[in-house]
Amino acid sequence: MQELAAAGRELLDQQPRTSEELGRLLQERWLDRDARSLAYAIRNLVPLVQVPPRGIWGMSGRTTYATTETWLGEPLCWI
Numbered sequence: 001m002q003e004l005a006a007a008g009r010e011l012l013d014q015q016p017r018t019s020e021e022l023g024r025l026l027q028e029r030w031l032d033r034d035a036r037s038l039a040y041a042i043r044n045l046v047p048l049v050q051v052p053p054r055g056i057w058g059m060s061g062r063t064t065y066a067t068t069e070t071w072l073g074e075p076l077c078w079i
Contacts, residue, residue, distance in 0.1 A: 001041070001045060004026070004030075004038065004041055004042070004045065005041075005042065005045040005046055007026060007029060008022065008026060008038075008041075008042030008045070008046055009042075009046050009067055011025050011026070012042070012046070012048070012065060012066055012067045012070065013066075013067055013069075013070050015066075016051045016064045016065060016066040017064065017065060017066075018062050018063065018064050018065075019036070019039040019040075019043070019063065019065070020035075020039070020062075022038075022039045022042060022065070023035030023036050023037075023038050023039035026038040026039065026042070043065070046067060047067065047068040047069075047076060048065045048066065048067060048068060049065065049066055049067075049068050049071045050063055050064070050065060051064050051065065051066050051071065
């Protein structure tokens with residue numbers, strides 16, 4: 001799980017990605033795993049934010065994620 005989380009974090013630190021894109025890229029490394037399941041795992045293992053734009057002119061867009069640290073520009077502080 002740690003290796004998967006690190007790989008997902010690395011991909012999302014490069015640029016925001018949709019779940020589909022993230023899953024497809026992770027599946028290149030774990031060929032025997034379902035791409036959708038890999039993306040879901042990252043959504044549960046890594047603190048993420050949903051980046052704008054989500055909806056444009058009353059239409060829904062694809063959900064795109066980035067790591068919270070990348071989005072905020074600083075590491076998370078766990079108290």
